[in-house]
Amino acid sequence: MKVGHVITRLIVGGAQENTVATCVGLRRRGWDVELISGPQTGPEGALDAAMPVTILHELRREPNPVLDAQACRALYRLFRERRYDIVHTHSGKAGFLGRLAARLAGVPVVVHTIHGPSFYPYQNPVGNWLFRWAEQLAAEWTTQFVSVADAMTAQYQAAGVAGKFVTIHSGMNLEPYLRLPPPTGAVVGKIARFFRLKGHEYFFEALPKIKAAVPETKFLLVGDGIYRNKYAGMPAEFVGLVRPEEIPAQIARMSVLVHLSLREGLPRTLVQALAAGRPVVAFDVDGAREVCRDGETGFLVRPGDAAGVAEAVIRLLRDRPLAARMGAQGRELVRQQFGEEHMVEQIENLYRRLTTEIRIPKSEIRNNHP
Known part of the structure; x- marks a missing residue:
């Protein structure tokens, strides 16, 4: 053929x-x-x-x-x-x-x-x-x-x-993610282009609330784009653009991944994070709910609700058994379907x-x- x-x-x-x-x-x-x-x-x-x-x-x-x-x-x-x-x-x-x-x-x-x-x-x-x-x-x-x-x-x-x-x-090739060890520390990560509709503004709006509730939290951003300079000086680590094969090493540093895009087909970063056993928080848009199953593999939040993002992330950072359970359930889901x-x-x-x-x-x- x-x-x-x-x-x-x-x-x-x-x-x-x-x-x-x-x-x-x-x-x-x-x-x-x-x-x-x-x-x-x-x-x-x-x-x-x-x-x-x-x-x-x-x-x-x-x-x-x-x-x-x-x-x-x-x-x-x-x-x-x-x-x-x-x-x-x-x-x-x-x-x-x-x-x-x-x-x-x-x-x-x-x-x-x-x-x-x-x-x-x-x-x-x-x-x-x-x-x-x-x-x-x-x-x-x-x-x-x-x-x-x-x-x-x-x-x-x-x-x-x-x-x-x-x-x-x-x-996608899940093996590099499935092999990652359990998360340690409190690191909230986001992987996305710095571009319109990718939701970085909601990330930085939620950041102070998360930091106040869990002071040891660190914030990690992977990606680059034309809006990158807009957030220069914000209290987060900017990794920049990395090759696809380097994504597992960045997810290994995270304990929770957030996905705040307002437009997405099926968010691959949610699949990758769950394969690594990391729970996720995502806006309830497009195909996100087919990976981020609310209350099972993470939390879905109304699009644009930065306060809801902060609340969900804080809950996962404070309740480590809950985060581990959601991560394990997510790993099994994506292993079977993705x-x-x-x-x-x-x-x-x-x-x-x-x-x-x-x-x-x-x-x-x-x-x-x-």
Whole structure:
């Protein structure tokens, strides 16, 4: 089976890590998988794809009618030349252009993964309407949607996006986290870009209340971005940008992880922290509740409620048996549902089902994996 994955850019980020893990995992299982990406990186850093990548210079994140038309034509030519059985798209721009090009090129199966909605409540009304319309239109060219969280399916269906949906949780290599020792001390950590909607303002609003209640608490921030200087001088350790393979060492320093983004598909940092046995506190947005199960693996807080964040963190820091119990329950949850191989196996089974349903002749299937 010949499969082409398309993503807008390969920065260090959850959607990109999910895509690369899927491609590499399928290749290990004998599938003929290729990856196509635009050339851009960002302050997050570039992600090592661990496989050959076709760079499409016309594919850019920012709207540009001329470049977008050129990117669509370039994708169309690639799809025709390479004769993919499946095109699997990711992210907003590559998702729209990739599905349109695949439809025009006659690709038999077109899959799109929803890592996070293109539309969200904090957008301006015109942009929100435009992205909803684009997704409704692109749904007509989509054989199957894959949602990284049930919340993504619910949001798309509520926005009038029709189609077939299946949830396959974003998987990752959990072993480096599962091996970490139990936490010591009182360290509250957050891993996120310093960017709009990432919630650092709520972190720093909660910080004084936490410090007053548990004076020995330290605060650790991992990530970089254009808002970094906005918080210069605040009483926290700023680690900066680290490579994905360095994240376990940073989580090892934490006793509680907070996730305060106002927009997220399935927060990978929640999965990573729970795999390490660290309880979590998260705003109740998007797919957070599918990982942070309130009262079981951590605490969910109303979005924007910094006082509620402080209260939840203080409770975990003061009640170590509760924190240990939640961490252990979280570790078991993610071990069962969020492993990388489990995700790849589900996607492989999905591909087989879809190609069977459209009856691609066996002589045309290019995968020899049994």
